[in-house]
Each structure stands twice: as structure tokens, then as C-alpha cells.
Amino acid sequence: MIIILGGRNDEHCIHVANHLDKLKEEYYFLDTRNYPIFNWEATSQNCGSIIAEGKRISFCDIKSVYWRNYYSVPFEKISDDEFVSKMVQREKESALSSLFYSLKTNWVNSIKAFELHKKKAYLINLMKENNIRVPNTLITNDKDRIEDFFDKNNNKIIVKPILGGAYTEKLSKNDLTKERLDSLITSPVQFQELIDGVDIRVYAFKDEIYAIRIEADTIDFREDLNAKLIKTELPKNICEDCKKVMQISALKYSGIDIRLSNQGEYVFIEANPAPMFIYAEKQTKYPLTQSLINLLTS
Numbered sequence: 001m002i003i004i005l006g007g008r009n010d011e012h013c014i015h016v017a018n019h020l021d022k023l024k025e026e027y028y029f030l031d032t033r034n035y036p037i038f039n040w041e042a043t044s045q046n047c048g049s050i051i052a053e054g055k056r057i058s059f060c061d062i063k064s065v066y067w068r069n070y071y072s073v074p075f076e077k078i079s080d081d082e083f084v085s086k087m088v089q090r091e092k093e094s095a096l097s098s099l100f101y102s103l104k105t106n107w108v109n110s111i112k113a114f115e116l117h118k119k120k121a122y123l124i125n126l127m128k129e130n131n132i133r134v135p136n137t138l139i140t141n142d143k144d145r146i147e148d149f150f151d152k153n154n155n156k157i158i159v160k161p162i163l164g165g166a167y168t169e170k171l172s173k174n175d176l177t178k179e180r181l182d183s184l185i186t187s188p189v190q191f192q193e194l195i196d197g198v199d200i201r202v203y204a205f206k207d208e209i210y211a212i213r214i215e216a217d218t219i220d221f222r223e224d225l226n227a228k229l230i231k232t233e234l235p236k237n238i239c240e241d242c243k244k245v246m247q248i249s250a251l252k253y254s255g256i257d258i259r260l261s262n263q264g265e266y267v268f269i270e271a272n273p274a275p276m277f278i279y280a281e282k283q284t285k286y287p288l289t290q291s292l293i294n295l296l297t298s
């Protein structure tokens with residue numbers, strides 16, 4: 001039996017569920033916005049059960065988990081003392097995430113991969129250590145160190161958040177107004193060398209690699225609603241790098257973002273642990289759903 005971690009309102013969760021229906025695979029949604037009831041003997045392997053959609057599921061019967069969304073544990077006011085409510089939230093969160101770390105099943109993908117993905121700058125560092133080409137990157141809230149980084153990278157820079165939540169923006173020295181530099185003190189940001197070129201999105205399922213070239217008019221393709229998705233082939237060494245990135249990032253499948261520079265260099269941006277794929281499949285006819293279903297059911 002398969003667990004779909006996410007909500008019944010999520011397009012990708014529903015899509016996967018529909019395909020499991022066709023295969024007559026039993027599955028249940030686990031939507032953590034409603035904190036689940038569970039019992040777990042932390043000292044013995046897979047001993048315990050969890051109630052998902054009214055069904056008591058023994059841990060040892062879980063064949064795999066499709067991790068789409070873990071909504072974390074919502075804050076609930078259970079006392080006038082905010083500290084007490086926060087403590088309860090922390091307790092619930094720790095119990096559930098410890099269970100996710102411990103449960104031995106086919107996680108697609110695992111909590112470890114998701115936690116690692118939140119340390120994007122560390123992953124950039126790991127990729128570099130593994131001889132994978134990544135953009136020169138500076139993370140700082142120190143306005144006095146920025147000019148030097150711009151000079152070293154020929155004044156061709158982008159800025160983006162460290163974790164995410166805002167679009168990537170091109171920047172030149174002229175954009176470094178006093179106001180902007182002073183605002184840095186509120187939070188560090190991420191500067192990178194600008195990789196002028198096109199986006200490549202790779203869907204990787206263990207050893208299967210499907211690459212797509214994205215032609216967009218904006219620096220961050222998500223801003224261009226008319227972006228074109230075109231099937232492409234990757235050089236062998238870049239396929240190997242994709243596999244290495246998956247290994248470093250503890251991923252079984254991923255949507256890997258790469259920039260192909262105008263000079264023909266492949267530069268790795270990041271590897272996403274729960275990528276959207278329905279639109280990409282429609283545009284390219286790659287068998288992305290089937291590859292994911294294979295991972296979950298084999």
C-alpha cells in the first residue's frame with residue numbers, strides 16, 4: 001500500500017492517485033494539516049501504525065511514500081500562554097519528523113532529501129567539491145564585500161533568495177544604490193555570477209534522464225507564461241553529473257535545474273525533491289508519470 005503525502009486538492013497528488021487507481025494499487029492520502037493519530041515504538045523497526053483517511057495502516061504494510069507536500073504542523077492556540085502553544089507545536093513536529101526519519105520504506109523522496117534541499121548553499125558547496133560546475137556564489141549581509149564580487153564576475157550578477165520565495169533578478173553595479181545596500185542588514189541574500197544562456201530542466205528517476213530546453217524571455221523562466229519546452233539530449237558527462245547530484249542530495253527522483261551558457265557550459269543551479277511534472281509531460285510527451293509510478297510500485 002502506498003502513502004501520498006499531500007492534500008486531495010493538489011494536482012500532482014490527484015494525478016498520481018488516478019494512475020495508482022488504474023493499477024489497482026491501494027493508497028491513502030496523508031495530509032499533515034490535520035495532525036495524524038499514530039503510535040510508534042521508536043525502539044523497534046517499523047513497529048506501529050498511523051491513521052490516514054480513517055484507515056489504520058501498519059507501518060510494515062507501507063510499500064512506498066510519494067512525498068509531494070509536508071505542510072508541517074500548524075500552530076494552534078491551545079493556551080493563553082503562547083509559549084505553551086509553541087511548545088506543543090514543537091513536540092508534535094518532532095514526533096512526526098522523527099517517525100519520517102525512522103520509517104523504513106521506499107520514500108520518494110525522503111525527509112533527509114527535503115531537509116538537505118533547504119540548505120541550498122550547502123548543496124552548492126557540496127556540488128563544487130564534487131567537481132560539478134555551479135555558479136560562483138556569495139551569500140552575505142555585509143555590503144562592503146559586494147563590489148569585489150561584482151568585479152571578479154565581470155559585473156554580471158544575479159540576486160535571489162537563499163531559500164526561495166522570490167524571482168531571480170539581474171543586477172549590475174548601477175543597481176547598488178545606498179538604500180539597497182543598507183537594506184542588506186535586515187537579511188543576507190545570495191549573489192551569483194549570471195549564467196547567460198537558456199534553462200535546462202532535467203527529470204531524473206534513478207538512472208533515467210529526460211532533459212528539456214526551456215526557451216523563455218525572462219531571466220527566471222517561471223515569469224514567462226509562454227516559455228517553450230523542447231526535448232533535448234545531454235552530453236554523457238552531464239548525465240553522469242546529474243546522477244552525482246542526485247546521490248549528493250539523497251534523491252531518488254528530481255527536477256534538476258541547469259543553465260546552458262552561451263559558451264556551451266552546463267552549470268547546475270539546484271535539484272528539486274518534489275518537482276511538478278504534469279505540464280512538462282504534456283509539452284514533451286516524456287513518460288514522466290510512468291517513471292514515477294514505476295519508482296513507487298516496483
Ligand SMILES: Nc1ncnc2c1ncn2[C@@H]1O[C@H](COP(=O)(O)OP(=O)(O)OP(=O)(O)O)[C@@H](O)[C@H]1O
Nearest residue numbers: 135158164165168192193194195199219220221257
Ligand atoms: N546564476 C544564475 N544565472 C542565471 N539564471 C539563474 C541563476 N540562478 C537562477 N537562475 C534562474 O532563476 C531560476 C530560479 O532559480 P533557483 O531555482 O535557484 O531559485 P529558487 O528561488 O531556489 O527557486 P525555487 O522556487 O525553485 O526553489 C532558475 O531556474 C534560472 O532560470
Ligand SMILES: [Mg+2]
Nearest residue numbers: 164257270272
Ligand atoms: Mg528553483
